[in-house]
Amino acid sequence: MLQVMLLIALIILSFSVLTGLVRVxxxxxxxxxIIxxxxxxxxxxxxxxxxxxxxRTQTYLEIILLIGIxxxxxTIAFSKYIEKGAVIEHERSDR
Structure with a gap:
């Protein structure tokens, strides 16, 4: 029963990724x-x-952290690009 529920959740999340891809x-x-x-x-x-x-493994937990980071x-880089037009700013000193 748990495997069926997990499979249904996996299908729903996969459909959500596809709809997010359409939105992108x-x-x-x-x-x-960006959202x-x-x-x-x-x-x-x-x-x-x-x-x-x-x-039933814990080996994917590091992958979860990597995807999150x-x-x-x-998200931060794209937001900064929209706000200022540059992701990395170089400050110039005119001395």
Missing amino acids: LLGPSMPDR ALDTIGINLIGIVAILSVMQ VAFLG
Whole structure:
């Protein structure tokens, strides 16, 4: 019974990733696309967690942390790019 519930959750999360991908490709604005990318990252974390439970292993926990960090940094980088037009700012000193 637990395996069936996990499989249903895996299917729902996979469908959510696909709808997020559609939002990334066809989103009306850039902030909508950034939120969709963040949502895809969160759903991927859920998918990996469910796979970890289904296989009864803890080896995927590091992958979950890595996906979380990369999704967070990507969201911050895209947000900063939208706000200022540059991700990394170089300060010039005119001396």
